[in-house]
Amino acid sequence: MTVEAVFADHLLSLLVFLPSAGALLLLLFPESYPRAIKIFALVVSVAELAASVPLWTRFEAAHTGFQFVEKAAWIPALGIGYSLGIDGISLLLVLLTTVLTPVSLLFSVSHITNRVRGFSIAFLVLETGMLGSLVALDLALFYVFWEVMLVPMYFIIGIWGGARRIYAAMKFFLFTMAGSVLMFLAILYIAARHRAVTGEWSFALSDLARLSLPAGTEAILFGAFALAFAIKVPVFPLHTWLPDAHTEAPTAGSIILAGVLLKLGVYGYLRFALPLFPGAAMHYAPWLGVLGVIGVVYGAMVATPQPDMKRLVAYSSVSHLGLVVVGVGAFTATALSGSVLQMVNHGLSTGALFLLVGVLYERRHTREISAYGGIASVVPVTTGLFLVATLSSIGLPGLNGFVGEFLILLGTWSGPARWWAVAAATGMVLSAIYMLTLVQRVFWNPLAHEENEKIPEIRPTELVAAAVLVVLMVWIGVRPNDFLSKIGPSVDALRAQVADRTAAVAPRSAR
Numbered sequence: 001m002t003v004e005a006v007f008a009d010h011l012l013s014l015l016v017f018l019p020s021a022g023a024l025l026l027l028l029f030p031e032s033y034p035r036a037i038k039i040f041a042l043v044v045s046v047a048e049l050a051a052s053v054p055l056w057t058r059f060e061a062a063h064t065g066f067q068f069v070e071k072a073a074w075i076p077a078l079g080i081g082y083s084l085g086i087d088g089i090s091l092l093l094v095l096l097t098t099v100l101t102p103v104s105l106l107f108s109v110s111h112i113t114n115r116v117r118g119f120s121i122a123f124l125v126l127e128t129g130m131l132g133s134l135v136a137l138d139l140a141l142f143y144v145f146w147e148v149m150l151v152p153m154y155f156i157i158g159i160w161g162g163a164r165r166i167y168a169a170m171k172f173f174l175f176t177m178a179g180s181v182l183m184f185l186a187i188l189y190i191a192a193r194h195r196a197v198t199g200e201w202s203f204a205l206s207d208l209a210r211l212s213l214p215a216g217t218e219a220i221l222f223g224a225f226a227l228a229f230a231i232k233v234p235v236f237p238l239h240t241w242l243p244d245a246h247t248e249a250p251t252a253g254s255i256i257l258a259g260v261l262l263k264l265g266v267y268g269y270l271r272f273a274l275p276l277f278p279g280a281a282m283h284y285a286p287w288l289g290v291l292g293v294i295g296v297v298y299g300a301m302v303a304t305p306q307p308d309m310k311r312l313v314a315y316s317s318v319s320h321l322g323l324v325v326v327g328v329g330a331f332t333a334t335a336l337s338g339s340v341l342q343m344v345n346h347g348l349s350t351g352a353l354f355l356l357v358g359v360l361y362e363r364r365h366t367r368e369i370s371a372y373g374g375i376a377s378v379v380p381v382t383t384g385l386f387l388v389a390t391l392s393s394i395g396l397p398g399l400n401g402f403v404g405e406f407l408i409l410l411g412t413w414s415g416p417a418r419w420w421a422v423a424a425a426t427g428m429v430l431s432a433i434y435m436l437t438l439v440q441r442v443f444w445n446p447l448a449h450e451e452n453e454k455i456p457e458i459r460p461t462e463l464v465a466a467a468v469l470v471v472l473m474v475w476i477g478v479r480p481n482d483f484l485s486k487i488g489p490s491v492d493a494l495r496a497q498v499a500d501r502t503a504a505v506a507p508r509s510a511r
Helices: 003-009 011-026 034-058 088-108 116-135 139-160 165-198 215-232 241-248 251-261 263-276 278-283 285-303 309-330 333-364 380-393 400-413 418-444 450-454 460-478 481-510
Strands: 067-075 080-086
Touching: 011 034, 011 067, 011 080, 011 088, 011 116, 034 088, 034 116, 080 088, 080 116, 080 139, 088 116, 088 251, 088 263, 088 333, 088 460, 088 481, 116 139, 116 251, 116 263, 139 165, 139 251, 139 263, 165 215, 165 241, 215 263, 215 278, 241 251, 241 309, 251 263, 251 309, 251 333, 263 278, 263 309, 263 333, 263 481, 278 285, 278 481, 285 309, 285 418, 309 333, 309 400, 309 418, 333 380, 333 400, 333 460, 333 481, 380 400, 380 418, 380 460, 400 418, 400 460, 460 481
Parallel strands: none
Antiparallel strands: 067 080
């Protein structure tokens, strides 16, 4: 077998474990060579990005099943397998991960100065956890990767974060772990149920999704999965860990937290909770939509008076991801496609905002909005990039945010509750108000302090990192069908699967 064939047959495994292999090699680097460590970690992440390109070029958009599938026995006695694959829903999130990781590490080249090796190792291991969670098709394997994500992010916040980093890291860890433990118990129960029905252990999603469960049992198991994923999004009122984690995390940690980790909550719901528990998911979908609407409006209202730029952007994430949850709750094809695309859009725009807030903080050592003003003429390039990211975030036509928001609102309007769309739209209006007010106060109001006259312009490494995100914002905004064409068939297949399962269960429930 040729090297090219091995590469093609094991592409997902390569993507999952290449960052960890790089992390192991970093152990050989002396801590006294921080620049070499940073460059090596960046090279590994760029190689990972290059290796992920065939996922985009070889992905068959019309194919509704999983692609690039890999299967192998792992723990046969318990029916645990090594099973990987992607569809249109996971494809874009995988690519988003491989883009944001080098962007984050490139930004960190100029800003992480202590324990550089540990930071780089943590970031590469985190990438393995994120990608593994996005491609795993076995619930035990998924849970392993899900927990792998938790540890490096805990250390990234707790070691390289701000003044209250220990508090923020512990809050992040405890919230996430509480939901994860309940999900783990639910996974064990459903696997045991499969053994009781078939006589064989299995943790494969394809096997467990065929099980028929009593309505009460299904509701309890769904609740365990939904809680774990709701905490990760986070859905109101489980969001309180997020502003603290964002505020205290280093800039690179905030980029990857907002860009990828939060999306894994929605992804987990679509990939696992819906196929495994379709009856309960559809029964409680109205509650999901209501919580999403509350998140949209609440996040926008709390973001508006924030005096700290980073905390404002953090609360805007609660609002924007609430809109994604609304689209999932509506469960129409249009709203679901919009939600999947909007997860990518949010990762790009909010990641860029966190990056640029970090650029300003590293120069002025404050994130207080009142400390700025009038710096548009001092740092015009930074100003232009910040403005583009803001316009993307508030959904200006021609940029990526508009496409996702429009599809979610359109699909929700034609769905089960039109008032969700109306209420969510008010939150979007508030989003435009507080984000444009932020830009006005920071960049165009009168100079608040003399220090603002001497703020250095954005560095080349920071500029490249931000420019990558801006290019993708424009690409999605101008050519959305390049992305929607890959999402649509998988969304239709998911809806058909849920419809078939609920239709099969309905007669038994009636009896």
